[in-house]
Amino acid sequence: MIENTIQSSSFDPGKIKEDFPIFRNNPDLVFLDNASTTQKPQSVIDTLSHYYENYNSNIHRGIYQIAEKATAAYEKSRDKVTKFIGAGDRRSIVFTKGTTESINLVANSWGGQNLKPGDEVLITEMEHHSNIIPWQLICERTGADLKYIHINEDGTLDLSNPDKYFKNKTKIVCVIHQSNVFGTVNPITEIVKYAHEVGALVLVDGAQSTPHHRVNVTELNCDFFAFSGHKMMGPTGVGALYTKPEILEAMNPFLGGGEMIRKVTMEGSTWNDIPWKFEAGTPNIAQVIGLGSAIDYINEIGRDTITHYENELLKYAQGKLQAIPGINIYGTAKDKGAVISFNLENIHPHDVAHILDTYGIAIRAGHHCAQPIMKKLNVAATNRASFYIYNTLEEIDRLAEGLRKSVKLFN
16 A cells, blocks of 8 residues: 555655665665765765865855855855745854754853753753753753653653643753654644743754754744754755844854954954854855755755655555564654664664675664663664665565564574
8 A cells, every 4th residue: 555655656766866876886775774864966966076176265255256156155055044944034044063063052152151050951851962961061060950851652752741841940941853763753832832931942953853854943933943964965064053043142152263253352352243153163165055955955856745755664664564573663653754763572783783784774773872762761772774765665675574584593
């Protein structure tokens, strides 16, 4: 049934796959580690090469032609990001190295300015380490307390009694949009409502959601939203932080150096306008331009098309994997992205991943930078298969067959 649905649609994953040189160069590769990073289409690779071959230069201050061209391309990517996530105001978009740096920026700049002893920072047990450690560090520094929303057995957040978590002492709520372990898509608008009712701000880790779903930060009404380019077919080393402009204006700079200043004297300095106030030094110019190219590629396919196709892949994969003897699948939320974490009974996840690698299948094995979840599941690690638009039903069949062979090998 699922197979017919996918094949009858106008979307052709085989045709999409042709856009990615890595699959031409590795024709037997089944890449199912897309929650970690994604492959790059030729158009993104060409964009990077074109910049370096034709107008490589620093931005914003050069008055020669190629510098002006580089500046225009860099700032055009800011406009693309603004529209892509529904931000409305381009001043709200700060380019960073990725989601991790974005969260650290907020924790250090906003948190360092606003948190004090007795305040509470609320995160969840579901978070990636990058949305835990910065808050642990800033709470140690400011004397604020770090609190956690618990997770249910099905991999959803326990929001049955919001008053238990959202209090007048809560100053910021930091939550992952889509879990990189369970695939759970969290109810951000509901969480934002609870947070704003007690006067707290909300930071959303959108690293896993932005590549796969339509995101509109204005509709979500979150105060901060972070995502990474490399998880959405863009270059590594680039991401973006959305912040409501009035909040960003009031925040102190995170890093000091060139570009983020208006005037420097030996007695003191003043800061540039937002967003450049938070973009100190020479930025990752090529990567930012490449991120714009990745957005173009996603828009050409259509985000609704991507979401629909991945939902079909997920259903097909769940059916195939659930039929494998001795498999334990973690995370059964109704609203779920195309991620499946699992273990095979009496087989270490690293052994499973190694066996699959001999068949050309790349999955992730480990704690997925989410050790609190592993503790909750009472396991040291899991296997994880995560899907994107260039994956196919045939690849899922190969995964299932590889897992069956793993079971036979150890039994």
